[in-house]
Amino acid sequence: MTNEHCPGFESNKSLAEVKLKCPACGTEFGIFSDETEKTAKCPDCGVAVDPKTAKA
Ligand SMILES: [Zn+2]
Known part of the structure; x- marks a missing residue:
């Protein structure tokens, strides 16, 4: 708690x-x-991916 220099990252x-x-x-x-x-969104082809049905 004392070493934080970037609260957003924490x-x-x-x-x-x-x-x-x-x-x-x-x-x-x-x-x-x-x-x-x-x-x-797929970083390769850009298609929309539903996280609920596309778990690897
Ligand atoms: Zn793709």
């Missing part, structure tokens, strides 16, 4: 990474656990 520490697999091209990529409620 607040991200509790987030886990969720691995997704693009249903269109098969690329695996990660999103943060707080982003599973919204549609993700």
